[in-house]
Amino acid sequence: MVRDPRATSSADGNSVTRREVLIAGSTVAALTGASGRALAADRGVPLARPNRDYTPVVVPNGAKLPWKIAGGAKVFHMVAEEVDHEMAPGLKVRCWGYNGRVHGPVIEAVEGDRVRIYVTNRLPAPTTVHWHGVLLPNGMDGVGGLTQKAIAPGETFKYEFTLRQSGTCMYHSHHDEMTQMALGLTGLFVIHPRRPKTRADRDFAIMLHEWRIDPGARRPNPNEMTEFNMLTMNARAFPGTAPLVVRTGQRVRIRIGNLSAMDHHPIHLHGYQFRITETDAGPLPESAQWPETTVLVPVGSTRTVEFVADAPGDWALHCHMTHHVMNQMGHGVPNLIGVKPGQLDERVRKVLPGYMTMGQTGMADMGDMGMPVPPNSIPMLGGKGKHDTITMGGMFTILKVRDGLKGYGDPGWYENPAGTLATTAAADDLRRDGVDPGKAPVIEDDAG
Numbered sequence: 001m002v003r004d005p006r007a008t009s010s011a012d013g014n015s016v017t018r019r020e021v022l023i024a025g026s027t028v029a030a031l032t033g034a035s036g037r038a039l040a041a042d043r044g045v046p047l048a049r050p051n052r053d054y055t056p057v058v059v060p061n062g063a064k065l066p067w068k069i070a071g072g073a074k075v076f077h078m079v080a081e082e083v084d085h086e087m088a089p090g091l092k093v094r095c096w097g098y099n100g101r102v103h104g105p106v107i108e109a110v111e112g113d114r115v116r117i118y119v120t121n122r123l124p125a126p127t128t129v130h131w132h133g134v135l136l137p138n139g140m141d142g143v144g145g146l147t148q149k150a151i152a153p154g155e156t157f158k159y160e161f162t163l164r165q166s167g168t169c170m171y172h173s174h175h176d177e178m179t180q181m182a183l184g185l186t187g188l189f190v191i192h193p194r195r196p197k198t199r200a201d202r203d204f205a206i207m208l209h210e211w212r213i214d215p216g217a218r219r220p221n222p223n224e225m226t227e228f229n230m231l232t233m234n235a236r237a238f239p240g241t242a243p244l245v246v247r248t249g250q251r252v253r254i255r256i257g258n259l260s261a262m263d264h265h266p267i268h269l270h271g272y273q274f275r276i277t278e279t280d281a282g283p284l285p286e287s288a289q290w291p292e293t294t295v296l297v298p299v300g301s302t303r304t305v306e307f308v309a310d311a312p313g314d315w316a317l318h319c320h321m322t323h324h325v326m327n328q329m330g331h332g333v334p335n336l337i338g339v340k341p342g343q344l345d346e347r348v349r350k351v352l353p354g355y356m357t358m359g360q361t362g363m364a365d366m367g368d369m370g371m372p373v374p375p376n377s378i379p380m381l382g383g384k385g386k387h388d389t390i391t392m393g394g395m396f397t398i399l400k401v402r403d404g405l406k407g408y409g410d411p412g413w414y415e416n417p418a419g420t421l422a423t424t425a426a427a428d429d430l431r432r433d434g435v436d437p438g439k440a441p442v443i444e445d446d447a448g
């Protein structure tokens, strides 16, 4: 906490509205001297403190936008600019983002907060910021041409409104949307309830996105409409995604936003049943929540799920569209499943040294081959797993649940308790159970 030397003391010495207190994200927890009894002088809304009044969100591979209290509001400063970003080890791209990040840092606030958000445009084109799902005065809605003049390069605009809701909202450019969102100008806007009914111990925020980045290219192609070849969580593709680390028994919340251009994403979690507890319009009443293992997150929407992490392990969390867990895959490849190349390889190598027919049994080997890929591109799939190569890419990450964790760094791979790991069947077991690997059971048509 750094106190602005220009700040003046208030009569009660406690009001942060009359002191200008600079607070950087979670360090606000260290705010002990000032009780912050009045955040908005005109409304008398107290300052909710992270960790005491709400659990701050965790942004895997991402960041949160710092804020300070000034003039009775939480003040944020966003800078729209070009950003060099690593999407996965080996793939660097030049995107448009905010404050050096792609996507923009998560804005975190509390119901009742007055927020003042400055937006500086350092892009080569005009832009705006729309606060997606946030209830606000029309002139603060950020739609270029409709509700405001676009922010010209070099200009700084001020948005200001009071948060009248809680939930997981988003923000994104609303000027030349197709180009600017495709280049990454999006982010999450989390508004915690003033009086939460349930508190999560771990509260994760993940933004989904899809991109077209041709192997070797640095610039995502915003003109793409169907053939997206990079699918990301917080702008990272597996094996570049950080795991979600949780201690056994903790209540977990995962907020998922989707500002992809064209695709909805059914996000599936292994090992658990969760409840869908929120949409972009805030909390769902308990009677309207339902259990699922896959949550469909439509374009332009957020969904929040919650569960108690009572099953330790390394659990996959991924989009269930199978082409969304591949990296930079060209879909024009011929179908070679079942093809027997015979002498083909030998003959082709005479004119094309090193040629090898691939894909006769599928794509899984691609991750293992260590095949050279063009500069600045990554293999279609494959991350290192405990037991083997994980034959996934793209929108894939791992929920790591462990007993007695002391911190939230990557705890490594799960040690399966004896008798709980699928392995080669023992001969004794096969014999006891009458299973002959050489003979499939005879199956008759179901007579009904």
Ligand SMILES: [Cu+2]
Residues within 6 Å of the ligand: 231, 263, 264, 265, 266, 319, 320, 321, 324, 395
């Ligand atoms: Cu998907």
